[in-house]
Amino acid sequence: MTTPTPTSALAPVGPLSLHGLSVEGVNQCVHCGLCLAYCPTFSELGTEMDSPRGRIFTIKSLAEGRMALSDSAVRHLSLCLDCRACETVCPAGVPYGRLIEAAKAEIERQKPGALSRRLFRWLNFGLLLGHPRLLALAAAGARLYQTSGLQRLVRTSGLVRLLPGTLPAWEALLPPVPSKADRVAPPRTTLAAPPRRARVALLTGCIQAVVFGAHNRATARVLARNGCDVLVPEGQGCCGALNAHGGDHARAQAMARETIETFEAVPADFVIVNTSGCGAHMKAYGHLLADDPAYAERAKRFAATVRDVAEFLAQEPLRGPLQAVTLTCTYHDPCHVVHGQKIKSEPRRLLAQIPGLRVVELPESDWCCGSAGIYNLTQPEMATRLLHRKVGHVLETGAEAVVTANPGCILQIQAGLGAHQSGVRVLHLVEILDRAYGGGA
Ligand code: SF4
Ligand code: SF4
Known part of the structure; x- marks a missing residue:
């Protein structure tokens, strides 16, 4: 009689990976x-x-072979x-974000897809996000496309429908690219209004820098009004969040190393981030580089200094004087602020201090809008379903503006409201705060 092989003998030795x-x-x-009940795709x-639960089962089965x-x-x-x-x-306490990022990296390794898909990923993750100058050039090209009338022609003639792959989705989501003057970065140094509270370094980001440069300048002004010397490290690039979420692990690690080096060169107490995906990702650099002996400790030290802008500002009451902002708004929680960094009350506490501002609660405010990095381009059907759900809730509130804190959410919700021909505006939290301080005047 043969002894049955114990199941454990078939399982891989060592930690599951x-x-x-x-x-x-x-x-x-x-x-x-x-x-x-809290998962948008299951819902x-x-x-x-x-x-x-189903995805965890799949990941476990894959790891166990x-x-x-x-x-x-x-x-x-x-x-x-x-x-x-x-x-x-x-x-x-299942660390789900890490599991799905590992699974997405495995998909890219085993099933990278057709040549066109690989080319698309290389163009975005490798070329544009990795090279700020090329990204700036692409932004200038997009602006020319928009201001020359070509975009109108492509859209009205139906040409857009003939574009291959996900290009029609890209085209539909292309935000109005601001002029070169409006893309300009904040000054290298903005001095604190006394008394000085801290010296901070500001991440200006990749997409954020070319599409929402105004948010970066507003962030620097608001931080300065609240007692911070604000330094903008020269030569900073993309933090690698989009790469990590898209399964491009090796490049995400390389970008993390570069970001750490750039910010280490600046004598700051904290690194301030105004884009949710970047903040959550940079706080996880210690995990991302845990196996790199040259960077593991540096990454942990760096991650401990990263703060979301709302998280940092809400530690103290806003410094006055604050002007009235007469507006009814609602707040959408970006996933990587509320779930990725567990920051929920802080933005609301900041908004509550602005005179004249009425804030109405958004149903399902912490439910994803469908943007999710480049998800709205890779999974347009589900992204659209979630966007309709979000826009429906926004319109229910009767608010004149949606306040949020992530460029992806801003573009996605703006596109959804635009499709409903709604006049509701989408604003970054720092824009509202900046307005209360006189809007940089
Ligand atoms: S990360 Fe979001 S979509 Fe993915 S399983 Fe969790 S709740 Fe669902
Ligand atoms: S343990 Fe966590 S991840 Fe697993 S089913 Fe329960 S809630 Fe979901």
Whole structure:
């Protein structure tokens, strides 16, 4: 009689991982299902494999070698927004964001897709995000496309529908690119209004820098009014958040190393970030570079200094005088602020201090708008469903403006409101604060 092989003998030895990226956290899941009601894709589709629990099961099966990465598994995993709403409610502390990032990196390794897709990823993740000058050039080209009348022609003639792949979705979401003068970065140094509270270094970002330069300048002014010397490190580039969320792990690590080096060269107490995905990602640099002996400690030290702008400002009452901003607004929580960094009350506390501003609560305010990095381009159908849900709630509130804190959310919600021909505006939190301080006048 032969002794049956114990199941454990078939399991891989050592911590569970996908091509070197730890997914040990899958073992923390107790299958309680509490996360299901908070998952946007499960809520829309009602299928277990599109829920956090189902995806964790898939990731565990892949890591244990009990399952191959089938096209169906790729579909269910790719449909995840990486919004991390499941992480917020999970009683077992499953580090879901890390699991899905490892799974997405595995998808890119095993199933990178057709040449056109690989080219598209290289163009964005490798070329544009990795090279701020090229990104600035692309922004200048996009502005020419918009101001020359070519965009109007492409849209009205129906030519846009003939564009290949995801280009029509890209075209629809292309934000109005500001003029060169309006893309200008904040000064290298903005001195604090006394008494001085801290010296901070500001991340100006990649997309943020070319599309929302005004938000960076507003951030610097508001921080200075609140006692900060604001330094803008020269030569800074992309922090690598979009690469990490898109499964481009190696380049995300390289960008993290560069960001650490750039900011280490500046004598600041804190690194301030006004884009949610970047802030959440930079706070996780310690984990991202944990296996790199040259950077592991530096990454941990750096991550400990990163603060979201609302998180930092809300530590103290806003310094006056503040002017009235007569407006009714509502607040949309970007996923990587509320779930990625657990920052929920701080932006609301800041808004509550602005005279004249009426804030009405947004139903499902912490529900993803469908932007999720480049999700609205790669998964346009689900992104559109979530956007309709978000816009419906915004319109219910009767607010004149939606305030939020992430460029992706701003572009996505703006596009959704535009499609409804609504006059509701979408503003970054720092724009409202800046207005209360006189708008840079
Ligand atoms: S809430 Fe946490 S433990 Fe429960 S099923 Fe979801 S991920 Fe697993
Ligand atoms: S990250 Fe968001 S979409 Fe993905 S499983 Fe969790 S709640 Fe669902």
